[in-house]
Amino acid sequence: MSLVEVANLSIAFGALQAVDGIGFAIGKGERFGLVGESGSGKTLTALAIAGLLPETARREGTIRFDGAPLPHDERALARLRGKRIGMVFQEPMTALNPLMKVGRQIGEALALTKAGGDIGALLTEVGLLPTHGERYPHQLSGGQRQRVMIAMALASAPDILIADEPTSALDLVTQAKVLDLIAALCDRRGMALMFISHDLKAVARLCTRVAVLQRGRMVEAGETASVFGAPGDGYTRRLVAAARMQLPEIAHGSPGGVLVATRGLTRRFRQPGSWPLPGKPLTAVDKVDFAVRTGESIALVGPSGCGKTTLARILVGLDTANAGSIAFDGRVYHGADLSPDLRRDLSLVFQDPFSSFDPRMSVAQSLAEPLRLLDGLPPEMHRQRLAENVAAVGLEPAMLTRFPHEFSGGQRQRLAIARALMTRPKFLVLDEPVSALDLSVRAEVLALLMRLKADYGLTYLVISHDLDMVAAIADRVLVMQAGRIVEEGKPAELFTNPRHEMTRELVAARLPAVG
Incomplete structure (x- = not known):
């Protein structure tokens, strides 16, 4: 019997169909990967399994856990989440309480699940020292915060760990350590894994089976080696090609x-x-x-x-x-x-374009701020520079009236580059x-950067x-x-x-x- 069975799952927000009739099963102790670009429905599918969909979502189809339908009662769902489903969220800094030491937060997870256990032992199991429990989230590195999230998810000794992009913002060494840690924990505890990522290399290293989502639909599923080695669907072929992508040889001029x-x-x-x-x-x-x-x-x-x-x-x-x-x-x-x-x-393109833009300001206002450094530039030149820079990064000047939340991750990165070029540094x-971008968007942004380098x-x-x-x-x-x-x-x-x-x-x- 499968541990998790999803059949004909659909999730909608009003007229928007975010997930459309997908189905798959995860066996006990199996490592299952869910891949696809941003907006494909990966995280919503995971939230549906954990019973964490927002109230505005309309869910259809069936989800069964260990043979029984997922309960509708919130208390019963909370008990299931607390004891049998562990979740590692995509961004640990926003998931952890900044005002509490991480040891206390792990202790709360232990108390809520009534699983017993020891905070120091959990920290040790995920490769941290017991003294790390005395620190606040901001006093830990990204990899250490991710390990704390895993320790909290393990507090109840769950049957399945759902990990949503747990390595997307980590450096290579830390990424490899976190992937090895997750694999070792699954093997040692006999725990199933649902691993969500747009990093096909990480999924190939960790998962035995994989499903590919595109715009809410499942386009391909099977053994990881088969799906990535000989993809049958055109979308999967494009993802694999992007993962293998080597940028064309760039002609570097003499410095x-x-x-x-x-x-x-x-x-x-x-x-x-x-x-x-x-x-x-x-x-x-x-x-x-x-x-x-x-x-x-x-x-x-x-x-x-x-x-x-x-x-x-x-x-x-x-x-x-x-x-x-x-x-x-x-x-x-x-x-x-x-x-x-x-x-x-001198100019800087920040790592996270979303947090580097003021959400209360339109894109035009944000991009125009650096122009204050250019004394004497007339207003008509401000408007011309804005239009030039937005066009240079492949976007439409009409987009300038929008706000940051109205853009995709790749578009925000392009806007961050446009802002950095406003003073012609x-x-x-x-x-x-490009660390947080989808594979295909990453290739586009890198090509853009090399073109801008030559142009400017x-x-x-x-x-x-x-x-x-x-x-x-x-x-x-x-x-x-x-x-x-x-x-x-x-x-x-x-x-x-x-x-x-x-x-x-x-x-x-x-x-x-x-x-």
């Missing part, structure tokens, strides 16, 4: 003179400690020296927490170094002390520009954990660990013959191609 150079750049943060003694300072960036030439594309890679984003924020003037300096085109600064004319030449820092004569610093993307677009790669640059070189040489242990670990964690 010019040094545009950006750092010398001994250091950033320390004071950590909390017991009064009256402060905690030991955390050195996020440690005596970093590197140079970027005009026209180059430099990639910065490394595990979460190694200092990549802190370094990027200092470069564009959003933070200030405690020691060292930056020289940009001969002009020296230390972070936020840069001059207005220098600020125009010379140097653009891109922090994980840009110099790039790209922060990423996607080594395949880095290998395609970067002239040079800098590897960062614990705040220091530990190795650098051309991608082909660095990834083929890594010298430093950190580089070897990153290359080893690279997931193999699907199919």
Whole structure:
């Protein structure tokens, strides 16, 4: 008998049919993958199984759990969720209570399920220390927060773990560790898994069977090796092709003179400690020296927490170094002390475009904000620049009246790039520009970035954990660990013959191609 049976499941919101007549079964102890692009109905299907659909949703079809229909009574559903279904949500930072230590949150899960157990033992089982329970969510890395979510889901010793995009924003090393952790927990506990992802490589590594969704319909299902190795449906073939995608060889011009150079750049943060003694300072960036030439594309890679984003924020003037300096085109600064004319030449595309836009402002208002740095630019030139930039990223000027929530993830990323180009900068820092995008959208955005680089004569610093993307677009790669640059070189040489242990670990964690 199957543990979960879904038959003719449909979910609608008014006239919108979000899930349309899908069906599948998950056996006890089986690892089952659900793949598809954003909006395909993956998360809604998982929420339906867990009885967590929003009140506005209209559900039809049947869901059976261990032979019995899913109860309609909320109390009975809560008991089923609490004891037999564990859920790991897509974004742990929003799922965890920011005002509570994570150990207490795990303790609440244990108390609600009345499963007994020990907080320290659960933390240890997911690869954390018992002392991590004394920290708040913001004091943990992304991978550590994801492990806390898994520990909470395991508190009731569930029969099935539903994991919704648990590795989408993690670096390679942490992603590999989380995937291995989930596999080990399923094997040790005899637990079934429903793994939701748009990362076909992760699904291929973890799941024995897979179903493919497109716009709410199931287009293909079967053994993972068969579906990815010889896809029968055209949509699945496109997904697999995008997962295998290698960007076309890019003709890199000869770099010019040094545009950006750092010398001994250091950033320390004071950590909390017991009064009256402060905690030991955390050195996020440690005596970093590197140079970027005009026209180059430099990639910065490394595990979460190694200092990549802190370094990027200092470069564009959003933070200030405690020691060292930056020289940009001969002009020296230390972070936020840069001059207005220098600020125009530097720009940043944030990792999460949705949170970087003010939800109360129209896209036109958000994109126009950087133009305040351009003194004397007449209003008609503002409108012209807006229209030019929106067209440059492949969108329609008519979209400028909309608000951020009215766009897809790929469109918001394009708008974030358009905003970063408003002042016509010379140097653009891109922090994980495609990590949260679907495979096909990722390819479009990367092609867009390379076209814009040629059109506007840009110099790039790209922060990423996607080594395949880095290998395609970067002239040079800098590897960062614990705040220091530990190795650098051309991608082909660095990834083929890594010298430093950190580089070897990153290359080893690279997931193999699907199919």
